[in-house]
Amino acid sequence: LTGDELAKMSPEELKSRVDEIVLFARTNPEQKLKIVQALKENGEVVAMTGDGVNDAPALKTADIGIVVGEASDVAKETADMVLLDSNFATIIHAVEEGRTIFENIKKVVLYLLSDSFTEIILIGGSLLLRLPLPVTAAQILWVNLIEDTLPGMALAFEPEEKELMNEPPRPKKSPILDLELKILIFIIGISLNLVLLGLFYWLNKGLFHLHYIQTVMFVALGIDSLFIVFACRSLRKPIFKYNPFANLPLTGSILFSLVLLVGAVYFVPLQKLLNTYALGLNEWFFLLGLGIFSLLAIEIVKWIFIIRAKNSKNLW
Numbered sequence: 001l002t003g004d005e006l007a008k009m010s011p012e013e014l015k016s017r018v019d020e021i022v023l024f025a026r027t028n029p030e031q032k033l034k035i036v037q038a039l040k041e042n043g044e045v046v047a048m049t050g051d052g053v054n055d056a057p058a059l060k061t062a063d064i065g066i067v068v069g070e071a072s073d074v075a076k077e078t079a080d081m082v083l084l085d086s087n088f089a090t091i092i093h094a095v096e097e098g099r100t101i102f103e104n105i106k107k108v109v110l111y112l113l114s115d116s117f118t119e120i121i122l123i124g125g126s127l128l129l130r131l132p133l134p135v136t137a138a139q140i141l142w143v144n145l146i147e148d149t150l151p152g153m154a155l156a157f158e159p160e161e162k163e164l165m166n167e168p169p170r171p172k173k174s175p176i177l178d179l180e181l182k183i184l185i186f187i188i189g190i191s192l193n194l195v196l197l198g199l200f201y202w203l204n205k206g207l208f209h210l211h212y213i214q215t216v217m218f219v220a221l222g223i224d225s226l227f228i229v230f231a232c233r234s235l236r237k238p239i240f241k242y243n244p245f246a247n248l249p250l251t252g253s254i255l256f257s258l259v260l261l262v263g264a265v266y267f268v269p270l271q272k273l274l275n276t277y278a279l280g281l282n283e284w285f286f287l288l289g290l291g292i293f294s295l296l297a298i299e300i301v302k303w304i305f306i307i308r309a310k311n312s313k314n315l316w
Contacts, residue, residue, distance in 0.1 A: 003027040006034075014038045029054035036061050045172055047091070051075055066091060092165075100160040103235075106176055108155050110185060111232040113177075115148055115225045117189035118196070122221070125197045132210055134200045134217040138274050146260055147222045150253035151229040157249050163236050187301045188231075192224060192294050199290070215265065215277040216287070222261040223291040226254050231298040239299055 003026040006014070011034065018038040027035070032048070036058050039046045048055070048062035051071035056078040059065030065079035068086040076082055083090050119140060126134050135143075199220065203213045229250070233242055244251065264270045266278055 001025070003031055006031050011038070015041055018042065019044070029057065032058040033061060043172065045169065049088070049091075050079075096160060096165055099164050100158075102170075102176075103161070103164065104156045104158050106181060107158060107232045107235070108152055109176055110181055110235075111155055111229050112148065112152055113185050114188045114228055114232070116144070117185055118192045118224065118228075119143070119221065121189050121193040122196050122200070122217075125193060126200060129197075129201065131200065131204050133214070134196075135214055135221065136218075136275055139214065139218040139276070140221075142264060142274055143218070143221050143225060146264075147225050147257045150257055151226065151250060154247065154250035154253040155229060155232060158233055158247050161234060161236055184302065188228070188298055191297045191301060192228075195290060195294060195297075196220060196224070209277075211275065212277050214275070215279060216283060218274070218276060219261065219265060219279065219283075220287050220290060222257075222264075223287050224294050226257055226261075227291040227295040228298065229254065231295055231302060235302070238303060239295070 001021045001024050003024075006024065006027060009017075014034060015038045018035060019042060024031075024035060029052075032050075032055065036046050036048055040061070040063070046062045047064045047066055048058050049066045049068075050056075050059050051068055053072050053074045055067075056074050059067065059075060059078045064081060066081045066083065067075045067079040069082060069084045070086060071079070071082070081091075081094065122134055123140075126132070196217070200213070200217055203216060230239055230242075233239075233247070233250070264274050265276050270276070271278070
């Protein structure tokens, strides 16, 4: 569509046809502004590229204004992004980086909320069953502040996934915590607590001291939180397709958190602080097996509610 043809169109006609037009040619700055406004009124996310003073109104109106490094000072001040290398392929890389950041934020939210929801249900379920508290206040703080913090931060450095750029743009008002993520958090919390509450109930029915029981539950929560972060590394593929060395900060933080967890159980000053009891190898093997079982349960839930839904319905 040329500028002369565009000049004959009413704003309503332009709005109705703008999504169908592939190319605009020989348009003046005022017409560029009208095109941007029409696209935005149709709910589109609009990027505008330009370099001259006359492009400033359209650059400012667009959702993101982009100029090259040689653009005028007025255009640069109006724009949101300046391509210092003047290479438009950089825009694609910027979109990819933005999508990766958004996805990593979702992964961190999924990890932290799943872990917190699991702890809430465990403690609440214990109170409903009229059982003692499964962990002490100091132990729950240790899990949340010491065990979860470093893996949660490292999860933000997860590299981009190849499938990410093949997906259509998400809706403009799509929240970080969408319906699928809420379902996944809820199901993860319920499935893990079936195991943890069952373990806690069985320990309380035995002849075990509360000091020992709370240590077992403390270690179980710590190990589960470290296994959960593995499942949160991708919402598009199962864990056996991960590259274990793709995110070295995450791998290192998990190992470091595991060392801290062991120290909390065996290091005498931490034993006194956290009221923990030295466990034997049998308990550790059992709890590690429980963590692996929980991880497999999460992977099954993730496949049912996320991966299969993406492949069949393209929900996201």
